[in-house]
Amino acid sequence: MAPVTPPLMLVVPLPSTYEVGGPSTTAVEGHSLALPAHIFLVPSLVIEDLCTLMGNLEYVHRQLVKKVIQVSDAEVADGIAIGEIGPKVFVIEGQVQVMASQMVQVVGRLEQLQALVSEMSIRESTLMQCILGMDKRLADLERRPSGPQ
Structure with missing residues (x-):
């Protein structure tokens, strides 16, 4: 790709190309092999587009973090x-156990009353039968x- 240079201006503009490459100052993730870095000339529009994309990614990341926090909350x-x-x-559950115990007591008392009614x-x-027998004897006596006989 050929470097792009802006037209000459009276004010000193930002460079239209940036030099990318060289030794990295960031921590390396993955393989720690030292690979030679190539130097690329990158147009400023590409850098601006990458910055915009990076900003969008950061925004989406913040939104995702907020949603994760909301879900966690x-x-x-x-x-x-x-x-x-x-x-x-x-x-x-304790109240149900008390009521079940009371029901068992009520059922037991009901069974006692049924036995008493049956006996009565x-x-x-x-x-x-005794009354009828006595009534018959009374009728006979009358x-x-x-x-005297």
């Missing part, structure tokens, strides 16, 4: 809500002539 909030629900569930029904039947 939401997960923490959900965790807190679940943490608050746990003790309430524990209390309700048998006694009523026996008493009715039909007998009174006096």
Whole structure:
């Protein structure tokens, strides 16, 4: 690619080409092989485009970081809500156990009452038979002539 030079101006403009290459001052990631760097002449428009793209990438990165933080905050909030629900569930489980115990007691008392009603029904039947028998004897006694025999 041929270097591009701007037209001559009275004011000293920024160079239209930049020298890219040479020894790097940044930490190397990956292989630590020392590769010779070539020198390239890069037009200023390419540098500006790269700066714009880099700015866009930085903006998108900030937005992603914000979303990750929001999701993390939401997960923490959900965790807190679940943490608050746990003790309430524990209390309700205790109340359910108390009610179940009371139901067992009520069912036991109901069974006792049913047995008592059944026993009273048998006694009523026996008493009715006794009353009928006594009524019959009374009727027999009333039909007998009174006096010595």
